[in-house]
Amino acid sequence: MEYQDPEDFIRDDSFLLYCSGKAPEATARWEQWLADNPGRRQDVMQARELVLYIQAELTDVAAASATFRQRLSPVSDLPAPVFPLWKKMLGVAAGLLLLAGSFGIWRYISTPDWLEVSTPLGAVKKVALPDGTQMWLNGGTTVKYIRKFRQSRQVVLEEGEVFFNVVHRADVPFEVRLPGGLQVQDIGTAFSVKSRQQISDELLLVQEGKVLLKKNEQHIQTLEKNEGISIEKGTMKTTAVKASPVSTSGWLTGTVALDNRSFSELGIALENTFQKRVIINGEQLKNRSITITFSRQDNLQQLLETLKLVYQITYEISGEQVIIK
Amino acid sequence: MNNLSPEMDVLWERIRHDDAGAVVILYEKHYTDLLTYGIQLSKDLDYSKDLINDIFLHLWEKRRQLKPVANTRAYLFACLRRKFYQQTGNKTQVQYLEDELLQSISAQSIPSQEEMLIAIQHTTEIRQRVQQALSKLTGRQQQLIRMRYYDQLNYEQMEAATGIAVKTIYNTIYNAMKVLSAELKGVPVITLLLFYFEKR
Structure with missing residues (x-):
């Protein structure tokens, strides 16, 4: 494509992704283009600025305000900010508030070195990390990340499922630790990780780019686009699995694809998608494997009817609760 | 532009008297204007959002x-301008700014009321152009652009x-x-900004 005027750039999909600053491949491509066409720097910057103005205009003020209110609440519950002690008290107040359980859809707990974010079941939350990396938390998820994100970029998954779209920086690796002890290090990529108490393995799925899987700082394996790995908790036995954009990040938009996963996991996915309490009865059923795709728009009862036919299960829906036997 | 808005003054007074609701209203009211101004300064959307949150929390x-x-x-x-200039020492924060532009920024300079009014006017013009352009799109088109x-x-x-x-x-x-x-053809962006810096 020929880029004559600044306006020509903004018809290019990869340029628009580059402007977002969060698509590693597009960023690499345009930085290279700039290096090859140094005379066009001003045009590129102008086009970039135009795109940002459009994005600013499309920004959801209500959502920004909701996040702002979350940050405001621990501050506003404090007495008049007069003493230097105040900063310490902020942490305590945030902790107390948390115990009171009075936080809305998500919350921050502050410690000196780590920030914690979590979501209740049924909520998907997007969080921008300080380096511009985006992380989406599925329902029932807790992650911590290091406060000084510039020197090292560390995220710890404590429970749940997270999708990352990582801004690549060669000098500062981006690393996610899983409860089982494995480390996932990105090389400019988008991927998801999952670890839940009720599920017997941990799962890593790669949607773009490459990731390194490490244990005790030792490199075990490299995974590429559309590859995944299941790691048995305890034994640490690994099994290669297929990944697809839908199985990796479909849940961001309400579509769940489980490929040969357990009924336990189906239960959690149903809870997250339909906001009902789901109980799977019997150990045998919990461990039984299932391959299924469904979305928020589906009718839960019709879905359960299909499961009944295909997997010979029975179910009961009573109010906010679903029991699968 | 520079006339006093009575409603705004009420909000300001409410904030001074510990009304947290008022600060949220003020935030929502000026958010997109400040975001547009933040982009003029930093060429970075997320960074501008951080700055806005910081100034309102402060x-x-x-x-x-x-x-x-x-x-x-x-x-x-x-406030936004001051916050931005305070932080420009940390170059990693403003990776999209060109060096010469960075050097033209002087952290000491205190903006005059007139300068701020020019900045507001410029911001209003940009927003009007962009809003006008976006109004030519269907709801579906806007939705898809947002998602993508x-x-x-x-x-x-x-x-x-x-x-x-x-x-x-x-x-x-x-x-x-x-x-x-x-x-959006011909919306003045960096050229105008450079003029704005030279003026100071």
Whole structure:
């Protein structure tokens, strides 16, 4: 494509992704283009600025305000900010508030070195990390990340499922630790990780780019686009699995694809998608494997009817609760 | 532009008297203006969002020390500008700024009321042009642009979310961006900003 005027750039999909600053491949491509066409720097910057103005205009003020209110609440519950002690008290107040359980859809707990974010079941939350990396938390998820994100970029998954779209920086690796002890290090990529108490393995799925899987700082394996790995908790036995954009990040938009996963996991996915309490009865059923795709728009009862036919299960829906036997 | 808005003054007074609701209203009222101004300064959307959150949190923390102000919008613009200049020492924060532009920034300079009014006017002009351009798009086009470049979904995810075929999504966005690029032809961006810096 020929880029004559600044306006020509903004018809290019990869340029628009580059402007977002969060698509590693597009960023690499345009930085290279700039290096090859140094005379066009001003045009590129102008086009970039135009795109940002459009994005600013499309920004959801209500959502920004909701996040702002979350940050405001621990501050506003404090007495008049007069003493230097105040900063310490902020942490305590945030902790107390948390115990009171009075936080809305998500919350921050502050410690000196780590920030914690979590979501209740049924909520998907997007969080921008300080380096511009985006992380989406599925329902029932807790992650911590290091406060000084510039020197090292560390995220710890404590429970749940997270999708990352990582801004690549060669000098500062981006690393996610899983409860089982494995480390996932990105090389400019988008991927998801999952670890839940009720599920017997941990799962890593790669949607773009490459990731390194490490244990005790030792490199075990490299995974590429559309590859995944299941790691048995305890034994640490690994099994290669297929990944697809839908199985990796479909849940961001309400579509769940489980490929040969357990009924336990189906239960959690149903809870997250339909906001009902789901109980799977019997150990045998919990461990039984299932391959299924469904979305928020589906009718839960019709879905359960299909499961009944295909997997010979029975179910009961009573109010906010679903029991699968 | 520089006339006093009575409603705004009420908000300001409410903030000074510990009303947290008022700071949220003020935030929502000026958010997009400040974001547009933040982009003029930093060329970075997320960084601008951080700056805005910071200045409003700071405002709230210091509410007891706040003085009455004549023009709230100009005051907020000045806060954003000051915050930005305070932080430009840290270059990693403003990776998209060109060196010469960075050097032309002087952290010491205190903006005059007039300068802030010019900045507000410029911001208003940009927003009007962009709003006008966006009004040429259908709701569907706007929604898809948001999903693609804001929520960073790929075409398959968008198909899953909307039920529209990938090819149709692609064409819809392409046509929308064609409309926008035509509508926004000649919107003064960096040139005007450079002039703005030289003036100081």
